Amino acid sequence: MGSRVRKTGFNARQNLKELHMCGESLELAAARVYRALQGLFAGNGEVSGFFSALAAEEEEHAKFFRFNTFIFDKALKEPSSLDCVKERVDAVLGRMEEIESEIRRGVVDLKRAFEITFELESSLLEAGLMQVLSGYSDALAKIFSNMQKDTVCHKSKVVALARDYGYDLK
Numbered sequence: 001m002g003s004r005v006r007k008t009g010f011n012a013r014q015n016l017k018e019l020h021m022c023g024e025s026l027e028l029a030a031a032r033v034y035r036a037l038q039g040l041f042a043g044n045g046e047v048s049g050f051f052s053a054l055a056a057e058e059e060e061h062a063k064f065f066r067f068n069t070f071i072f073d074k075a076l077k078e079p080s081s082l083d084c085v086k087e088r089v090d091a092v093l094g095r096m097e098e099i100e101s102e103i104r105r106g107v108v109d110l111k112r113a114f115e116i117t118f119e120l121e122s123s124l125l126e127a128g129l130m131q132v133l134s135g136y137s138d139a140l141a142k143i144f145s146n147m148q149k150d151t152v153c154h155k156s157k158v159v160a161l162a163r164d165y166g167y168d169l170k
Helices: 016-040 045-067 069-075 083-104 110-126 129-134 138-164
Strands: none
Touching (some): 016 045, 016 083, 016 110, 045 110, 045 138, 083 110
C-alpha cells in the first residue's frame, strides 16, 4: 500500500501504451485499496475474504491491460476520443489516493469500508475508459462488457454484505 497512485495525464496524442497504463493504473489502485481493507479487517474472515476476492479480480483486470496489447493494436488506429475521459480518470485516481490515506490513518470502520467499496466500484464505472474503448471493436466491447458486469456484481455483493452487518448503503 506504500506506493502512490500516479495520475495518467494521457491525451489523444499519446501512444497506445498510455492506454494500457491508464486502465492498468485504475485496476491496480482499486486492488491496493482492497488489499489494505483486507489487512484492516484480517480478524474477520468473511470480510477480509471479501476484500481479498475483490482485490484478486481487480488484479486480473489489470493483467488484461498489461498482457493483451495485440487486441488494442488491432482495434485502435488512433485514440482520438480519449480526451473526453481524461478528467474523470484522473479524478478517480486522485480519489483513490485520498481513500488510501484515510485507511493508513486508521479511521476506517466496517461501515466506512463498505461505503468506500461501493464508491470505488461506482467510480470505476463512471471513469468512462471502458465505455470509450468499447467503441473501437467488437472484441473490446465484449471484454469490457464482462469487466463492467464484474463491477456491477461487486456493487451488489458489497450492498448485500453491508446489509448482513446491519448497514444500508445508498
